[in-house]
Amino acid sequence: MVCRLFECLDVPVYYADSRAKWLTNHDPGIREKVTALLGPEAYAEGFYNTKYVASRVFDNEPLLKELNAIIHPVVMRDTKSWVAQNEGIPYVLKEAAIMGKAGEANAVDYVVVVEAPVDLRIQRILQRDNRTEQEIRAIIERQVSDEHRREIGDYFVQNDDDSELIPQVLHLHDTFRNAGSSRN
Numbered sequence: 001m002v003c004r005l006f007e008c009l010d011v012p013v014y015y016a017d018s019r020a021k022w023l024t025n026h027d028p029g030i031r032e033k034v035t036a037l038l039g040p041e042a043y044a045e046g047f048y049n050t051k052y053v054a055s056r057v058f059d060n061e062p063l064l065k066e067l068n069a070i071i072h073p074v075v076m077r078d079t080k081s082w083v084a085q086n087e088g089i090p091y092v093l094k095e096a097a098i099m100g101k102a103g104e105a106n107a108v109d110y111v112v113v114v115e116a117p118v119d120l121r122i123q124r125i126l127q128r129d130n131r132t133e134q135e136i137r138a139i140i141e142r143q144v145s146d147e148h149r150r151e152i153g154d155y156f157v158q159n160d161d162d163s164e165l166i167p168q169v170l171h172l173h174d175t176f177r178n179a180g181s182s183r184n
């Protein structure tokens with residue numbers, strides 16, 4: 001949601017989740033390794049079978065780690081070439097579910113953490129996705145904690161029901177535009 005607001009300001013956004021899915025379908029190296037890890041059902045009818053893969057990995061930490069180790073290096077390379085394609089633009093954004101501190105193996109200058117209370121997040125996902133509360137909680141469990149996000153974030157956006165999003169986005173837009181021009 002926050003990234004869509006930045007897009008309204010003409011800021012290019014790399015959506016890691018959806019791009020990772022595209023690469024998982026189209027990169028032959030990933031396809032081979034994911035099939036070896038999860039079996040041919042991972043590509044039922046020729047396409048990445050996210051329902052099946054989610055049912056295997058979201059409650060199995062070691063397996064999710066192995067899947068990440070196949071997909072993430074390719075996403076990192078792909079992000080790098082996308083950034084190069086956007087050269088000359090003051091700044092770009094990468095939207096990702098999993099992220100480390102800026103500069104730690106991720107090539108970002110700053111990390112923006114979007115925060116919302118966990119119960120509200122669950123309500124929103126129940127409305128958006130065809131998932132049970134138990135499945136949603138399993139996904140959250142496999143991600144880093146809110147405390148960890150607080151530690152790695154350079155900027156924070158409150159996306160609860162009380163805070164207005166647009167002013168927060170405009171403020172960050174100003175900050176990043178200025179940071180970009182001082183670097184160039």
Ligand SMILES: CC(C)(COP(=O)(O)OP(=O)(O)OC[C@H]1O[C@@H](n2cnc3c(N)ncnc32)[C@H](O)[C@@H]1O)[C@@H](O)C(=O)NCCC(=O)NCCS
Nearest residue numbers: 016017020050051053054057068071075097098139142143
């Ligand atoms: C497991 C998969 C098949 C599930 O697909 P599905 O369409 O059902 O769910 P979706 O992608 O929308 O993810 C659901 C939620 O889990 C989060 N999530 C996705 N991948 C991961 C992960 N590796 N670790 C923790 N959370 C994740 C998403 O941000 C989202 O909040 C898919 O997410 C996947 O292939 N993930 C592994 C690759 C990955 O890490 N992608 C994230 C960006 S690099």
Ligand SMILES: Nc1ncnc2c1ncn2[C@@H]1O[C@H](COP(=O)(O)OP(=O)(O)OP(=O)(O)O)[C@@H](O)[C@H]1O
Nearest residue numbers: 001002003017097114124125127128159160161165
């Ligand atoms: N401020 C808001 N007010 C109302 N609904 C919101 C708000 N922010 C997000 N939502 C809704 O909550 C759902 C989740 O939001 P969003 O897709 O931005 O989160 P996300 O963290 O990227 O989710 P995921 O990683 O699971 O894809 C969406 O359906 C979105 O429309």
